Amino acid sequence: MASTVDMIESxxxxxxxxxxxxxxxxxxxxxxxxxxxxxxxxxxRIVKANLLVILTVAGVIVGVFIGLGxxxxxxxxxxxxxxxxxxxxxxxxxxxxxxxLVVCSLVSGAASIDPKALGKLGGLAMLFFLITTLIASxxxxxxxxxxxPGSVSxxxxxxxxxxxxxxxxxxxxxxDLIRNIFPSNLVSAAFQSYATxxxxxxxxxxxxxxxxxxxNVPFGTDQDGMNIxxxxxxxxxxxxxxxxxxxxxxxLIKFFNAFNEATMVLVSWIMWYAPxxxxxxxxxxxxxMEDVASxxxxxxxxxxxxxxxxxxxxxxxxxxxxxxITRKNPYTFLWGIFTALATAFGTSSSSATLPLMMKCxxxxxxxxxxxxxxxxxxxxxxxxxxxALFQCVAAVxxxxxxxxxxxxxxxxxxxxxxxxxxxxxxxIPAGGVLTLAIILEAIGLPTSDISLxxxxxxxxxxxxxxxxxxxxxxxxxxxxxFVDRDAKRNGAELSEVRLEAAPESSPLISKRSDAQKSGSxxxxxxx
Numbered sequence: 001m002a003s004t005v006d007m008i009e010s011x012x013x014x015x016x017x018x019x020x021x022x023x024x025x026x027x028x029x030x031x032x033x034x035x036x037x038x039x040x041x042x043x044x045r046i047v048k049a050n051l052l053v054i055l056t057v058a059g060v061i062v063g064v065f066i067g068l069g070x071x072x073x074x075x076x077x078x079x080x081x082x083x084x085x086x087x088x089x090x091x092x093x094x095x096x097x098x099x100x101l102v103v104c105s106l107v108s109g110a111a112s113i114d115p116k117a118l119g120k121l122g123g124l125a126m127l128f129f130l131i132t133t134l135i136a137s138x139x140x141x142x143x144x145x146x147x148x149p150g151s152v153s154x155x156x157x158x159x160x161x162x163x164x165x166x167x168x169x170x171x172x173x174x175x176d177l178i179r180n181i182f183p184s185n186l187v188s189a190a191f192q193s194y195a196t197x198x199x200x201x202x203x204x205x206x207x208x209x210x211x212x213x214x215x216n217v218p219f220g221t222d223q224d225g226m227n228i229x230x231x232x233x234x235x236x237x238x239x240x241x242x243x244x245x246x247x248x249x250x251x252l253i254k255f256f257n258a259f260n261e262a263t264m265v266l267v268s269w270i271m272w273y274a275p276x277x278x279x280x281x282x283x284x285x286x287x288x289m290e291d292v293a294s295x296x297x298x299x300x301x302x303x304x305x306x307x308x309x310x311x312x313x314x315x316x317x318x319x320x321x322x323x324x325i326t327r328k329n330p331y332t333f334l335w336g337i338f339t340a341l342a343t344a345f346g347t348s349s350s351s352a353t354l355p356l357m358m359k360c361x362x363x364x365x366x367x368x369x370x371x372x373x374x375x376x377x378x379x380x381x382x383x384x385x386x387x388a389l390f391q392c393v394a395a396v397x398x399x400x401x402x403x404x405x406x407x408x409x410x411x412x413x414x415x416x417x418x419x420x421x422x423x424x425x426x427x428i429p430a431g432g433v434l435t436l437a438i439i440l441e442a443i444g445l446p447t448s449d450i451s452l453x454x455x456x457x458x459x460x461x462x463x464x465x466x467x468x469x470x471x472x473x474x475x476x477x478x479x480x481x482f483v484d485r486d487a488k489r490n491g492a493e494l495s496e497v498r499l500e501a502a503p504e505s506s507p508l509i510s511k512r513s514d515a516q517k518s519g520s521x522x523x524x525x526x527x
Contacts, residue, residue: 052271053335056342059275060282067286075287084284087346090277093270094343094352097263099190101355102228102377103235104260109374110239111253118240118374121479125375128475129383130419132321136313136385136467137418140392141411143309149302149393150400172196172218173421173438179220183230193227194220228351232381260373267355274339274356278346285458299456302397309389310463314470318385322474326481330474336364337473344465348458353469354380361473367480375479379472384422386467387435390460391418395439398449410443417442 037045047054070083110118176196183189196218239256242249296303319330334341340357347353358376361367395414399406406414421435437447453460 052275053338055275056278056339059279060342060345063279063282064286066279066283070283070287071289080284080287083287084280087277087279087281087284090270090274090281091347091349091352093273093277094347094349094355097266097270097355098226098228098351099231100259101263101267101358102380103231104256104263105358105373106232106235106377107239107242108253108256108260109370110236111242111249111256112370113374115240115243121371121374121483122378124479124482125378125475126382128478129379129471132318132385132471132475133383133388133419133422134415135317136309136389137392137415139309139313139317140306140389140418141396141414143305143312144393144396144400147301147305147308148400149299149305150397151301169196169218170417170438170442173435177229180227180229181233183227183234186231186234188222189227189230189234191224191226192222193225193230195223197221226351228381232377235377263355264359267359271339271356271359274343274346278342281346289458299452302393302452303456303460305393305397306390306460307463309393310386310467313385313389314467318471318474322478325478328481333365333474333477334470336360337470340469340473341466344469345462348462348465350380350384350465350468350472353465357469357473361476365473365477367476368483371480371483372476375476376472379475380469382422383471383475384464384468385471386464388418388422389467390464391422391436391439394436394450394453395443395445398440398445398452399443401449401452402445404445406443413442414439 075083113121173196176194179194183194197220198216198218201215201217242253319334322328322330322333337357337360340353340360343356344350344353354376357380358372361372361376362369392414395418396406417439421438436450436453440447440450
């Protein structure tokens with residue numbers, strides 16, 4: 001019997017069924033081992049895997065060269081608009097997809113997560129966003145005191161005076177934020193938001209006294225701009241309500257899930273147009289710039305202060321937090337979202353970048369759909385690290401211009417107000433300038449100096465947007481790490497329970513096994 005077994009094994013070995021790891025005759029490798037990859041094949045594979053990122057980088061570089069080249073040609077204002085037309089199409093495509101993406105992703109995300117887990121995820125996200133925004137504000141204040149951008153004489157551009165936001169009381173600004181959380185009309189919230197204006201009202205004296213007092217009375221107006229905060233809150237609450245319905249809400253949840261998936265397909269198509277759009281956006285903005293040399297000469301220290309602060313926060317602080325928590329390479333994570341970061345730089349809108357960011361973190365960085373489609377829309381609304389840093393630099397810059405020495409209480413006021421007001425900052429180009437007026441009012445500085453900020457906002461706002469969306473992405477990555485860790489712990493606990501339960505057996509099973517043993521013993525004795 002042993003000889004027959006040996007013969008079978010030798011046949012298997014001769015047929016290649018055994019010892020597959022050993023090299024075959026004539027120098028041929030075993031079927032399981034693939035041939036080594038050549039250098040050209042490896043380069044081709046890397047290029048294919050990162051084709052969109054490479055095209056986006058190329059689009060930015062080519063756009064810079066096109067802009068610098070065309071600047072030497074005398075162009076009319078109409079021709080400049082035509083140069084930026086392909087970029088305008090990209091922004092329109094991204095804005096078109098924002099509302100269905102935000103609403104459907106938040107409804108499906110909130111409906112698919114247990115309310116307790118939803119509260120925990122939301123709490124962790126808000127804590128991360130609050131801490132990073134506060135750190136960014138602190139970096140902004142420190143950089144402004146070190147570099148002192150307001151220590152130079154600056155000429156105010158007269159053509160931007162009319163763009164300065166109107167005066168608004170601090171309390172009214174925060175009340176507007178709360179009002180926008182609860183929109184009175186969901187349809188109008190898609191393109192309008194609530195804002196307080198003022199009108200002077202006369203009041204005659206009483207008891208026949210000819211005293212006339214004038215009071216600045218606030219009243220509500222609708223201003224252009226999506227009320228993204230109200231839509232986010234409604235979508236989350238509506239998703240939780242659908243989950244509470246149970247089976248009755250299943251149909252609607254499936255509808256939102258299918259709508260969300262279809263929207264992401266549209267996003268994947270738009271992504272391939274992004275390099276062309278970004279190229280013309282960058283080129284058009286460079287051509288638009290007027291008198292760049294004098295602008296950088298007078299506001300160069302302010303620009304440097306903002307850009308260095310953004311670089312420190314984006315290249316050191318956020319990756320450092322990510323590494324400390326997850327022990328993973330943060331720069332590999334950054335490379336995965338490079339397309340979204342380049343789009344943020346080109347469009348200068350965190351809301352417009354949201355669709356591409358979702359796609360990047362899911363496909364390149366392994367963040368689950370439940371996490372990304374729940375956290376990223378919230379982050380695009382409430383997490384404004386770049387805006388908070390720039391607002392703090394701008395506040396100290398304007399104080400230095402007006403020879404106002406800030407005391408400790410005023411510095412704390414700048415930090416707290418910048419962190420709080422960045423929550424309500426609109427995710428649109430120049431959205432942070434509107435909330436800067438709140439900070440200036442809080443410390444008693446003139447809002448007319450905001451015209452200086454507007455002069456270079458086209459550049460600073462782009463790095464702000466890059467920092468904003470980078471913070472959102474790192475937040476999603478950190479939350480994914482916590483979810484995976486909890487899942488592993490729960491799995492380990494379940495396996496421990498199973499191992500502990502294994503020795504326990506039923507008396508019936510033990511009796512049956514004893515009977516089987518005795519039966520086998522009888523058979524052996526009879527044999």
